[in-house]
Amino acid sequence: MPDASWIAREFPQADGLIYLNHAAVSPWPARTAEAVQRFADENVRLGASRYPEWRRAEQALREQLARYINAPSADDVALLKNTSEALSVVACGLDWRWGDNVVSTDQEFPSNRMPWEAQRKWGVSLRRENLWVDDAEAALMAACDDRTRVLAVSSVQYASGIRLDLKRLGSFCRERGILFCVDAIQSLGALRLDVAELQVDFAMADAHKWLLGPEGIALFYCRGEVRRDLELRQFGWHMAHNAGDYDALEWRPAASARRFECGSPNMLGIHALTASLSLLEEAGQDAVADRILENSRYLLDNLGAMAGVELVTPAAAGRYAGIVSFRPVQEDSVEVHRKLQAADILCACRGGNVRLSPHFYITRDKLDKALEVICSSI
Ligand SMILES: Cc1ncc(COP(=O)(O)O)c(C=O)c1O
Numbered sequence: 266m267p268d269a270s271w272i273a274r275e276f277p278q279a280d281g282l283i284y285l286n287h288a289a290v291s292p293w294p295a296r297t298a299e300a301v302q303r304f305a306d307e308n309v310r311l312g313a314s315r316y317p318e319w320r321r322a323e324q325a326l327r328e329q330l331a332r333y334i335n336a337p338s339a340d341d342v343a344l345l346k347n348t349s350e351a352l353s354v355v356a357c358g359l360d361w362r363w364g365d366n367v368v369s370t371d372q373e374f375p376s377n378r379m380p381w382e383a384q385r386k387w388g389v390s391l392r393r394e395n396l397w398v399d400d401a402e403a404a405l406m407a408a409c410d411d412r413t414r415v416l417a418v419s420s421v422q423y424a425s426g427i428r429l430d431l432k433r434l435g436s437f438c439r440e441r442g443i444l445f446c447v448d449a450i451q452s453l454g455a456l457r458l459d460v461a462e463l464q465v466d467f468a469m470a471d472a473h474k475w476l477l478g479p480e481g482i483a484l485f486y487c488r489g490e491v492r493r494d495l496e497l498r499q500f501g502w503h504m505a506h507n508a509g510d511y512d513a514l515e516w517r518p519a520a521s522a523r524r525f526e527c528g529s530p531n532m533l534g535i536h537a538l539t540a541s542l543s544l545l546e547e548a549g550q551d552a553v554a555d556r557i558l559e560n561s562r563y564l565l566d567n568l569g570a571m572a573g574v575e576l577v578t579p580a581a582a583g584r585y586a587g588i589v590s591f592r593p594v595q596e597d598s599v600e601v602h603r604k605l606q607a608a609d610i611l612c613a614c615r616g617g618n619v620r621l622s623p624h625f626y627i628t629r630d631k632l633d634k635a636l637e638v639i640c641s642s643i
Pocket of ligand 1: 288289346347348349350374376377419421422423448450451468471483
């Protein structure tokens, strides 16, 4: 883990601001702003004269992301607009049969519910399982039957912060021939996601949360063996095997996951995310995860010890990641959130809870300041 001066240089946030809102939209590191500035300057001075280099940057990002999630190949990675688009590519691409079902949880963000609900017209039902049980993974597995085509879960729930055991779910799915789809936006950049080890078929995450990148550029991992199981629903020049040969009348979809990218890439986002990801790589995936878990542990321990606070996020090891949510017993969450915001402590209200989400670079003194304000607000 780089030292405090590295952190101060990369995260020169406004004086007094305490940013505990990485589960919403994260601040960029300085190097990301510099990459965007360089790209903007180049556009002003040279337009797109160096477009072939931008194409190389695009491919380099796919390779960087593939390394980051231990995908077998960069061919398994598409660069899409956002998590919702990637989930829609999967849900709208499968060849549903009447009576199929999708198993999920009753805590998903709308983007991991709506695309599945939209398949109702093909006779597909969505089973939304309760996670507030002793063994959430067992409940999800028990909800699967021989008509279950997909198990679709968030790695970490956006409001409660519950983290699921993806390894256990992945191996269950692979044994049963069920597709395993992981909305990873609330963990990618915070916790290691090894798609090979976890036996994930589809994973998606936009850049603007734990990856510390901009909105509007997302990773979509699609396991090579199931890539052709997804019928394509969007079409354009960029997805063709011969992309760039505009005169050719014959085309077929690229063999790689580029087949899911229909038109012009988000070059600005590509340059920005490349920089953000390089920072996370430099800090080290495991070191970042350790620091995030330490921060969450600290908040869970201290909030848990406060009379007047009900912890929402489970405090058991393995059940939480970067989100710590709580509810004041006597006070309204909205009011406590308002007081935190008034003290320049950025966080969120989700699902009736106050949600704190510090990244790895957030120091203990900042957490203490937030705890102080919470203590005096409840
Ligand atoms: C779990 C989860 N999935 C999906 C989304 C939406 O992501 P996107 O805007 O990239 O579609 C969010 C945003 O908060 C989220 O928390």
